[in-house]
Amino acid sequence: MTIKDLARETGYSVGTISRVLNNHPNVSDKARKIIMEAVERNDFILNTSAKMLKQQQSGIILTIVKGNSNELFASMLEHIQACFINTKYTLVTEFMDEEDNEVLRARQLCQDKKPMGILFLGGNNQNFLEGFGKITIPCVLVTNNGADLPFKNLSSVSTDDCLGARCAVDYLMENGHRRIALIGGTSVSDISILRRKGWEDAYNAWGIKPWERGPHIGGRYSYESGYRAMERLLKEDTEVTAVFAMADVMAIGAISAICDNHLRVPEDISVIGFDGIRIGEYYHPKLTTIEQNVAQIANRSCEMIIECIEKGTEARHELISFHLKCRQSVKNCLADL
Amino acid sequence: MTIKDLARETGYSVGTISRVLNNHPNVSDKARKIIMEAVERNDFILNTSAKMLKQQQSGIILTIVKGNSNELFASMLEHIQACFINTKYTLVTEFMDEEDNEVLRARQLCQDKKPMGILFLGGNNQNFLEGFGKITIPCVLVTNNGADLPFKNLSSVSTDDCLGARCAVDYLMENGHRRIALIGGTSVSDISILRRKGWEDAYNAWGIKPWERGPHIGGRYSYESGYRAMERLLKEDTEVTAVFAMADVMAIGAISAICDNHLRVPEDISVIGFDGIRIGEYYHPKLTTIEQNVAQIANRSCEMIIECIEKGTEARHELISFHLKCRQSVKNCLADL
DNA sequence: TTGTAGGCGTTATCAC
DNA sequence: GTGATAACGCCTACAA
Numbered sequence: 001m002t003i004k005d006l007a008r009e010t011g012y013s014v015g016t017i018s019r020v021l022n023n024h025p026n027v028s029d030k031a032r033k034i035i036m037e038a039v040e041r042n043d044f045i046l047n048t049s050a051k052m053l054k055q056q057q058s059g060i061i062l063t064i065v066k067g068n069s070n071e072l073f074a075s076m077l078e079h080i081q082a083c084f085i086n087t088k089y090t091l092v093t094e095f096m097d098e099e100d101n102e103v104l105r106a107r108q109l110c111q112d113k114k115p116m117g118i119l120f121l122g123g124n125n126q127n128f129l130e131g132f133g134k135i136t137i138p139c140v141l142v143t144n145n146g147a148d149l150p151f152k153n154l155s156s157v158s159t160d161d162c163l164g165a166r167c168a169v170d171y172l173m174e175n176g177h178r179r180i181a182l183i184g185g186t187s188v189s190d191i192s193i194l195r196r197k198g199w200e201d202a203y204n205a206w207g208i209k210p211w212e213r214g215p216h217i218g219g220r221y222s223y224e225s226g227y228r229a230m231e232r233l234l235k236e237d238t239e240v241t242a243v244f245a246m247a248d249v250m251a252i253g254a255i256s257a258i259c260d261n262h263l264r265v266p267e268d269i270s271v272i273g274f275d276g277i278r279i280g281e282y283y284h285p286k287l288t289t290i291e292q293n294v295a296q297i298a299n300r301s302c303e304m305i306i307e308c309i310e311k312g313t314e315a316r317h318e319l320i321s322f323h324l325k326c327r328q329s330v331k332n333c334l335a336d337l
Numbered sequence: 338m339t340i341k342d343l344a345r346e347t348g349y350s351v352g353t354i355s356r357v358l359n360n361h362p363n364v365s366d367k368a369r370k371i372i373m374e375a376v377e378r379n380d381f382i383l384n385t386s387a388k389m390l391k392q393q394q395s396g397i398i399l400t401i402v403k404g405n406s407n408e409l410f411a412s413m414l415e416h417i418q419a420c421f422i423n424t425k426y427t428l429v430t431e432f433m434d435e436e437d438n439e440v441l442r443a444r445q446l447c448q449d450k451k452p453m454g455i456l457f458l459g460g461n462n463q464n465f466l467e468g469f470g471k472i473t474i475p476c477v478l479v480t481n482n483g484a485d486l487p488f489k490n491l492s493s494v495s496t497d498d499c500l501g502a503r504c505a506v507d508y509l510m511e512n513g514h515r516r517i518a519l520i521g522g523t524s525v526s527d528i529s530i531l532r533r534k535g536w537e538d539a540y541n542a543w544g545i546k547p548w549e550r551g552p553h554i555g556g557r558y559s560y561e562s563g564y565r566a567m568e569r570l571l572k573e574d575t576e577v578t579a580v581f582a583m584a585d586v587m588a589i590g591a592i593s594a595i596c597d598n599h600l601r602v603p604e605d606i607s608v609i610g611f612d613g614i615r616i617g618e619y620y621h622p623k624l625t626t627i628e629q630n631v632a633q634i635a636n637r638s639c640e641m642i643i644e645c646i647e648k649g650t651e652a653r654h655e656l657i658s659f660h661l662k663c664r665q666s667v668k669n670c671l672a673d674l
Numbered sequence: 675t676t677g678t679a680g681g682c683g684t685t686a687t688c689a690c
Numbered sequence: 691g692t693g694a695t696a697a698c699g700c701c702t703a704c705a706a
Contacts, residue, residue: 002683013693018685026691045448049395050683053386053698060427074411078432085431090397090450093430094422095415111382113427223619256619282560282593284621339699350677355701365675387699390682 165198184246226253502535563590
């Protein structure tokens with residue numbers, strides 16, 4: 001069934017059918033009514049390929065998810081997907097390894113699928129600096145801040161990672177911890193750099209001297225990596241009383257390592273995470289963490305990319321508020337001091 | 338850049354260009370070489386819309402994911418997605434609530450996006466029985482067994498849920514447990530029914546009388562639901578020594594509830610799950626579970642749907658092997674008996 | 675082996 | 691307000 005069939009059935013021409021279907025003016029109410037009835041009756045839907053061919057667009061919005069097995073991104077993805085139901089866009093998702101270059105991949109996918117916009121979940125600014133210039137469609141960095149990047153087609157929606165980290169470490173300080181280790185991140189990930197800065201800011205604000213500070217052990221955002229980082233930490237620094245993990249998955253990996261080493265959380269070591277993934281609430285002990293506002297980040301990202309695509313709006317950079325979620329993995333050791 | 342430009346550039350006609358690009362025979366080696374060089378030089382890629390319009394296909398393979406926040410499906414999805422990289426197919430994912438009717442949704446999406454095949458993650462046979470008849474494209478039930486369904490365009494790749502559950506409960510029996518509660522599932526979910534049957538089979542095989550058996554408390558596959566089921570169980574049946582949860586997320590929710598009620602796993606109550614999601618390895622205690630072979634299920638599903646689409650193969654139903662993963666959440670209480 | 679041309683289902687630009 | 695018609699880029703008989 002095509003608009004031709006519909007034309008035959010209603011007695012109008014394809015031009016009028018098309019005008020009705022696209023809500024164009026210059027159609028009589030009568031024609032509109034008759035045609036819409038026929039559309040309903042036949043469950044008619046326009047052929048996307050033909051439409052896209054004519055309009056020279058694909059209707060595809062691409063989401064590139066970097067870093068696998070990431071519950072935060074999985075839940076972000078669900079929210080994002082929900083935003084595109086019943087729109088004219090088709091959301092296509094690509095997963096890729098945390099180590100790969102998302103911008104190179106994006107460029108290839110631009111050729112391949114001709115998307116109208118790209119949402120990046122994860123990724124690091126250096127890759128954008130080097131290769132984003134050739135991408136001309138609107139893009140949004142989701143959870144990463146792109147304010148310092150010189151691209152006017154690249155927006156961002158993120159949590160204030162530095163402030164969030166600061167808040168996490170402040171909380172540990174308020175609970176009497178002074179030697180606080182940092183786990184996670186690499187020197188090329190901007191989120192890591194910001195969260196590390198928050199950790200340092202807190203130290204400075206509380207007047208803790210560098211030699212009294214806990215160490216920073218890097219690693220990617222995974223259970224496994226958190227586990228290994230904590231194992232190393234336990235061997236190398238026995239004076240640490242608390243750990244700030246850059247992601248909940250790392251925090252959980254770390255707690256797992258602590259337990260395997262016959263220590264307890266929070267009695268022996270306190271742990272705070274970042275992200276607010278669901279498992280944290282059901283973990284044992286329940287994970288204290290900085291909760292990102294996933295729904296809001298997802299919604300704003302989708303709104304922004306649609307606006308950029310449809311109205312040609314310039315790139316913007318938004319910060320979404322976070323929330324300190326106090327649960328059980330941090331011990332108040334003020335009494336011990 | 339279109340094949341016309343390429344024709345002009347190489348001196349060949351669009352027909353020859355098209356034949357080269359589609360690997361058709363009847364093209365001279367020389368033409369093929371010259372044209373391919375031009376293609377490389379220009380990074381030329383065929384316009385998907387035009388191709389699909391002409392061929393009357395969309396190139397889309399749909400994945401419908403039912404049941405949110407499901408780590409098993411998230412990881413399944415990653416594997417599935419990997420199967421379609423560098424193929425002519427575009428994978429489109431739709432998430433929907435566990436309560437909604439996936440077949441109705443699929444039918445709507447068939448109109449909307451004209452997919453060439455559908456992968457269903459989750460779902461229940463009753464919905465298929467009622468509404469699948471109108472879907473004519475090849476589909477695969479992933480993790481659900483569709484062997485009893487009378488559709489020759491509906492394949493399935495799944496774990497032997499009944500045997501897996503049987504194996505889990507046997508393991509508890511072997512460790513001396515006799516009063517074993519079952520948590521999770523609804524009467525309309527086939528996976529639930531099969532896993533429940535495995536639980537009953539084990540009881541029968543071990544000669545445990547009905548009145549000595551633990552209760553079954555239903556619920557959907559989520560942390561939250563596992564938590565609530567366990568809370569109820571703790572109130573209603575204090576003689577239970579072990580719990581078989583129909584999914585790892587429920588098992589974790591259950592353990593969380595047990596801990597919140599000042600009991601311990603596995604000392605006071607043993608828990609075994611089903612699925613083998615990653616967090617189980619980092620949970621505290623580490624979760625004993627029936628591990629599904631996610632990679633293999635995903636790969637076979639993708640292979641099957643592609644084969645059905647391209648060769649018109651008839652539907653098949655495959656069972657993928659599972660694996661009992663013994664970790665820490667089950668206590669051996671033979672000594673206590 | 676290669677070229678030509680019609681048509682896939684839409685949209686948009688004309689006339690009327 | 692409406693109808694005819696030329697694209698959009700590709701594929702594929704059919705002709706040469």
